[in-house]
Amino acid sequence: MEPPTTPGAQVEVPPAVIDELQSSYWVSSWWFAALVLVVVVLLIAFFVVWLRRRRHLEAHRRRVVLVSVGATVLVVIAAGAFANSYSGYIPNASAAIALAKGLVGSHQATGATSTRGGLEVITMPGDAAGSIPASQAWVYTPPGYDPQGSVRYPVLYLFHGTPGRSSDWFVAGNADNAMNVLLAHGLVEPMILVSIDVNGGGKRADTECLDWDDGPRLETWMLSDVVPFIDANYLTVPDRSSRAIGGMSSGGFCALNLALRNLDTWSVMLSFEGYGDPGSAGDDAFKGDTERIQANSPSVYLPTMKFTEPLAAYLDVGTETRDVYDVRAVAQQLADRGQTVLFRTNEGESHTWSEVQAGLPYALIFASTHLTHPAP
Numbered sequence: 001m002e003p004p005t006t007p008g009a010q011v012e013v014p015p016a017v018i019d020e021l022q023s024s025y026w027v028s029s030w031w032f033a034a035l036v037l038v039v040v041v042l043l044i045a046f047f048v049v050w051l052r053r054r055r056h057l058e059a060h061r062r063r064v065v066l067v068s069v070g071a072t073v074l075v076v077i078a079a080g081a082f083a084n085s086y087s088g089y090i091p092n093a094s095a096a097i098a099l100a101k102g103l104v105g106s107h108q109a110t111g112a113t114s115t116r117g118g119l120e121v122i123t124m125p126g127d128a129a130g131s132i133p134a135s136q137a138w139v140y141t142p143p144g145y146d147p148q149g150s151v152r153y154p155v156l157y158l159f160h161g162t163p164g165r166s167s168d169w170f171v172a173g174n175a176d177n178a179m180n181v182l183l184a185h186g187l188v189e190p191m192i193l194v195s196i197d198v199n200g201g202g203k204r205a206d207t208e209c210l211d212w213d214d215g216p217r218l219e220t221w222m223l224s225d226v227v228p229f230i231d232a233n234y235l236t237v238p239d240r241s242s243r244a245i246g247g248m249s250s251g252g253f254c255a256l257n258l259a260l261r262n263l264d265t266w267s268v269m270l271s272f273e274g275y276g277d278p279g280s281a282g283d284d285a286f287k288g289d290t291e292r293i294q295a296n297s298p299s300v301y302l303p304t305m306k307f308t309e310p311l312a313a314y315l316d317v318g319t320e321t322r323d324v325y326d327v328r329a330v331a332q333q334l335a336d337r338g339q340t341v342l343f344r345t346n347e348g349e350s351h352t353w354s355e356v357q358a359g360l361p362y363a364l365i366f367a368s369t370h371l372t373h374p375a376p
Contacts, residue, residue: 004332009312009342011362011369017185021178021361112145115184119176121167124196125229127221131212135197136166137226139234140176142190143183152235154242154371156270156364157226158195159251162206166197172353173248178360187361188368191244194230196222198254208278209254210285210296219258223265240309241372246270246363248356253278256298256313256330263309268370270314270363272356273323276300276330299326302333312340312370316359318349342366 112118117140124137142153158175160168169175175193182188200207200216211217231238245266247255252274259269276299278285286292294300313334317327324345331343344362349355 003343003345004328004335004341005343006335006340009340009366011342011365013187013361013365014185017181017187017361021181021357112141112143115143116180117142117176117183118145119170122233125225126201127217127225129217131200132216132218132221133201135199135201137197138166138170138195139230140170140179140193141234142179142192144190145192145235147235149235152237152374153190153192154244154368154373155192155194155230155234155236156244156246156268156367157222157230157266158193159198159209159245159247159254160195161247161249161251161273164205164248164251165199166195168248168353169193169195173356173360175360175364178357178364182361182364188364189371189373191364191368191371192230192234192236194226196226198251206250206281208250208281208285208296209258210278210281212285213287215285218254219261222258223262227265237372237374239372240265240267242267242374244268244270244367244371246272246314246367247274248272248353249274249351250281257296259311259313260298260302260305261296263307263311266311267309267372268312268314268367270316270367271327271330272316272359272363273318273321273327273351274315274330275323275326276302276333299330299333302330302337305337307337307339310339312366314342314344314363314366316344316346316355316363318346318351318355320348320350323351340370 110119119138119140122137122139124135126132126134144151145153158169158173160166175195179188179191179193183190198207198209198218199205200212200218207216207218209218209222211219227243230236236242240263243266245255245259246269247253249272252271253276255269256271256274256276257278259266277297278293282293282296286296311334313331315327315331315334317324328343331341335341342362344359346355346358349358
C-alpha cells in the first residue's frame with residue numbers, strides 16, 4: 001500500500017546528518033547497555049571472591065549484607081541500561097543533565113550563543129479559572145536569539161505522552177541537540193521550541209488536552225493562556241502561519257486534535273505515535289457524552305469537517321506496533337481532505353522515544369519548510 005503522502009512533501013535528511021545525530025545517542029545504544037552488563041558482572045564476581053576470602057572474619061555477616069545490597073543495585077543498574085536502550089529515554093549525557101534539572105526544578109537558563117541554541121525552564125502560569133496550576137515549561141531559543149533584539153521566530157509547541165512531563169522533549173527527545181545539528185547543516189530555519197506540561201496538575205495525568213467537565217480545561221488553557229504568554233515573553237511571530245504543534249503518543253493526539261479544532265491558531269501539526277480518538281479519557285472528560293467525544297475524535301470528524309485554513313501534517317510511527325495502522329488511517333483521512341501530508345514509518349521501532357528520535361529530524365525539517373519565517 002502506498003503511503004498517504006502528498007507529492008512533493010517528502011523530506012530528505014543527508015546520511016551524514018543522521019549518523020551525527022545517532023552517534024550522539026550513545027547512552028541509549030545497545031553497546032552501552034552491554035558494556036554496563038559486563039562491568040556489573042565483573043563487579044559482582046569481584047565482590048563474591050572478596051567475600052569468600054574473608055568468610056572467617058567476624059564482620060562476615062555484615063559483608064554478606066553489603067555485597068547483597070550492592071549486587072542488587074548493580075543488577076538494577078544493568079536492567080535500567082537495557083530498558084533505556086529499548087525506550088531511548090536518556091539518549092546521552094546532556095539528556096541526563098536535562099533530566100536532573102527538570103527533577104530539581106532548576107530555572108537556570110543556558111542562553112543562546114552564535115552557534116548553539118539556549119534552553120531554559122520557565123514557570124507557565126495556570127488558567128484564570130483555577131483548574132490548572134502553574135507548571136514547568138521548557139523553552140529552546142535558536143542560536144543568535146537576543147531577547148532585546150528585533151528578530152522574531154516561528155514557534156513549535158510540543159506535548160509529552162502519558163506518563164510524562166514537560167522535560168521529555170529535551171531529555172528523551174533531545175530536541176535541542178537535533179535543532180542545533182540541523183541548523184548547523186542549514187536544513188532548518190531558526191525556531192523557538194516550547195515543551196508544555198499537559199498533566200493538568202491533578203490526579204488525571206492522561207488529560208488528552210481536553211476541556212474536562214470537572215477537571216483541567218487544557219484546550220482553553222492552551223489558547224487563552226499558553227500561546228499568549230509565549231507571544232508576550234518571547235520574540236515570536238504571533239500568527240498561525242508561524243505556529244506549529246506537535247506531540248508524542250497521547251501528546252500526538254493532543255497535537256492532532258488541537259490543530260484541527262483550532263486552524264486559526266496552528267498551521268503545522270507533527271504527530272508521533274498519535275491516534276485518532278481520546279480513548280477512555282474521552283468518556284471520563286465528557287461523562288460519556290457521545291456528541292462531545294466525537295467532536296474531539298479526529299478519526300470521526302475528519303471526513304466531514306470544514307477546513308477554514310490549510311494544515312500541513314506530519315505523522316510518524318514505528319513499524320513494530322499496531323499504532324501504524326491507526327496512524328496511517330488518520331494520515332489517509334487528512335490526505336483525502338486535500339491537506340499536505342507526510343506519513344513516515346521507522347522500521348523496527350516501537351511505541352518509544354527511540355522512534356521519536358529517529359523521526360524528529362524529518363519532522364523539524366517538515367515544520368521549518370511549511371512555517372512562515374520572517375525576512376532577515
